[in-house]
Amino acid sequence: MGKRHEAIGIKQAIRLEWMQKTANLLLAGLDAKTVRQDLHKFLTERKGDGSEGKRSDQTRTFVVNNLMKIWVSPEPELISFRDASLAFLRGYPSMGLAVHWGMVSAVYPFWFNVAQQTGRLLALQDRVTQTQIINRLKEQYGDRQTVSRYARFVIRSFVAWGALKDSDAKGCYKKSAPVNVADSDLAILLFESALHATQEAKGALGLLLNNPAFFPFQLPEITGDFVSQCSDRIEVVRYGLDDELLQLREITVERK
Numbered sequence: 001m002g003k004r005h006e007a008i009g010i011k012q013a014i015r016l017e018w019m020q021k022t023a024n025l026l027l028a029g030l031d032a033k034t035v036r037q038d039l040h041k042f043l044t045e046r047k048g049d050g051s052e053g054k055r056s057d058q059t060r061t062f063v064v065n066n067l068m069k070i071w072v073s074p075e076p077e078l079i080s081f082r083d084a085s086l087a088f089l090r091g092y093p094s095m096g097l098a099v100h101w102g103m104v105s106a107v108y109p110f111w112f113n114v115a116q117q118t119g120r121l122l123a124l125q126d127r128v129t130q131t132q133i134i135n136r137l138k139e140q141y142g143d144r145q146t147v148s149r150y151a152r153f154v155i156r157s158f159v160a161w162g163a164l165k166d167s168d169a170k171g172c173y174k175k176s177a178p179v180n181v182a183d184s185d186l187a188i189l190l191f192e193s194a195l196h197a198t199q200e201a202k203g204a205l206g207l208l209l210n211n212p213a214f215f216p217f218q219l220p221e222i223t224g225d226f227v228s229q230c231s232d233r234i235e236v237v238r239y240g241l242d243d244e245l246l247q248l249r250e251i252t253v254e255r256k
Contacts, residue, residue, distance in 0.1 A: 010150055010153055070104050081193070081196060099186070110154065114151055130173075131171065133151060179217050184230065204243060205245070206243070224246070
């Protein structure tokens with residue numbers, strides 16, 4: 001899992017409707033080659049800010065590669081999670097924001113970490129600046145120019161998804177009203193995405209319920225027993241008196 005957690009990967013803003021378009025093509029049963037072709041055609045005149053206009057082949061290719069990596073061809077250890085997320089999306093399309101958030105977090109842990117730093121700051125103050133988020137990310141990834149540049153794309157994606165709102169000051173954002181995640185199965189998918197986004201692939205249930213990376217959502221209270229009953233991909237380990245640790249089960253992947 002190391003390379004996925006160390007990489008940044010997101011080189012353009014990713015809009016929610018593009019994620020949904022990709023998932024819909026997959027749900028329609030199209031193969032990877034056709035999905036890629038359709039996405040290139042779809043994004044020819046769609047820019048990251050939502051406006052219409054010609055974009056360069058390079059920037060379009062960056063976005064298409066991201067979308068393909070997230071939904072169509074994720075890493076082998078993410079396939080079962082992707083399939084479960086796709087199945088949930090088919091049944092409950094109105095909860096697409098949370099499902100897509102979980103997928104992009106699992107495939108690109110950098111997204112998850114930007115969200116985590118954003119959520120931590122928003123827990124302390126009403127508004128957060130791009131500079132504050134990036135400074136915290138540099139502590140984690142090092143003071144690389146790519147961290148600053150690509151973090152801006154993720155933050156703009158948060159705004160495009162409705163997770164953040166622009167304030168009157170440039171580069172300053174407010175939190176949007178959280179989306180209520182009432183479905184426990186969806187909450188468990190979000191927990192699983194966090195485990196995939198974490199190098200250790202494990203985390204305390206209480207911390208997952210209150211993970212700042214899920215700042216756009218209001219999650220339901222869930223017990224470890226319920227997680228055990230609902231997911232065969234997560235193992236629940238009890239420690240101490242009342243503490244419960246969630247960790248990913250080992251997945252055997254057939255290599256071609």
